């Protein structure tokens with residue numbers, strides 16, 4: 001009995017000490033921390049808990065961060081060591097700036113799972129030196145010259161999409177989100193491994209793709225917990241029984257086999273990433289298999305659902321804004337006599353098409369939430385004109401920044417004209433909209449994404465008329481976010497133009 005009583009007393013003392021420590025650190029964070037002069041809710045400044053709660057709930061990107069910006073202004077403290085900005089100069093200061101020691105501000109580890117023990121991080125988490133090597137090897141596969149070579153390959157999949165959709169329209173409303181996912185995965189699969197995932201042929205998600213995205217959510221949770229609350233790391237091994245984490249190894253093995261089999265084929269006459277990288281990027285420092293595997297994984301994830309989401313967002317917004325839809329459709333249908341004439345060089349010249357895509361990326365950015373950078377300069381640095389200490393996580397949360405009312409007239413409305421010099425929107429802060437980020441770690445696949453978006457959108461609008469099958473539903477507002485959007489089906493009535 002005495003032992004039990006002593007144990008209970010010790011636990012009681014420990015709990016009280018823990019509670020006092022927690023309260024003390026909350027008070028320090030609110031009143032004495034170097035960030036205490038930054039505006040934001042006190043509860044959020046006190047501890048990591050409110051921020052973490054909303055990350056896990058999936059409502060941080062929207063509606064929470066937009067509400068915080070509305071209440072507190074362009075810069076808000078959302079955790080003891082975190083600031084978010086709705087300010088164009090923050091993009092330059094955080095994503096382009098190098099520290100006094102020449103170091104870039106690194107990515108926030110709470111958004112990415114590091115490589116398993118003994119493995120190599122992809123370019124997402126690589127140090128500056130490895131990152132520069134990975135990028136210089138892969139960049140030739142994403143240059144303007146590469147786009148010239150890849151356009152027929154990409155267009156081949158768009159033709160499959162058009163044919164598949166034409167055959168399926170009789171079956172009733174179609175889920176355009178699924179069709180666009182199949183298309184972008186088939187394209188990136190072919191570009192990375194020289195083989196398609198056959199989504200468009202089989203009209204279903206490849207099990208491997210299903211696994212990647214199922215795994216991402218768990219991976220993000222683990223990454224968040226282990227970097228924000230380091231003490232949770234000791235419990236994470238117990239999660240290894242979790243099916244999702246276990247199959248991470250299986251999945252890695254599958255990637256190794258696919259990359260290996262593609263490497264074994266060497267340079268081919270197909271303009272895929274390996275051919276172009278080996279031909280032009282790998283002469284000085286070719287990547288090893290161990291380095292290629294994580295980078296190919298990153299390309300598959302980064303280069304598929306982002307583009308598919310952007311396209312689905314654009315179609316949805318067009319269907320909700322008939323005058324924009326009609327103008328774009330007229331531009332496309334008068335520019336080309338038949339579907340077979342549609343080519344990327346002509347499309348690049350259609351200003352209204354580009355403006356529609358940019359406006360869709362503003363209202364529905366594929367990376368909607370805060371992908372912070374960590375201040376690397378030991379002396380701290382200026383961000384948007386104010387000093388921020390070393391180690392602070394700072395970022396632009398795109399969905400909120402892109403709709404920030406003081407920066408954009410009619411901020412929530414779909415108005416491509418704001419990108420075409422319309423005087424009414426002259427005061428818009430268009431530099432705040434950076435869907436592909438900026439700086440040395442911005443999007444590597446931007447040109448490919450634009451080529452896919454132009455070709456797919458133009459050929460869809462040329463061949464079909466689209467209407468929403470649930471016109472009253474707000475497809476964007478209904479989605480939550482966990483790093484990326486948790487996308488919902490986008491059901492549409494699709495009518496082939498020839499049958500009108």
Ligand code: HEM
Nearest residue numbers: 123302303306307310366367435436437441443444445449
């Ligand atoms: C509309 C489509 C896309 C959007 C909006 C987009 C957006 C982004 C953004 C915002 C980042 C930077 C994230 C950060 O700040 O940490 C990024 C990085 C990256 N993206 Fe994209 N992306 C798209 C399509 C693609 C495509 C098609 C590819 C390639 C096939 C690609 C490959 C990458 C890679 C490799 C990185 C990491 C670059 C590095 O670390 O140096 N993305 N993307």
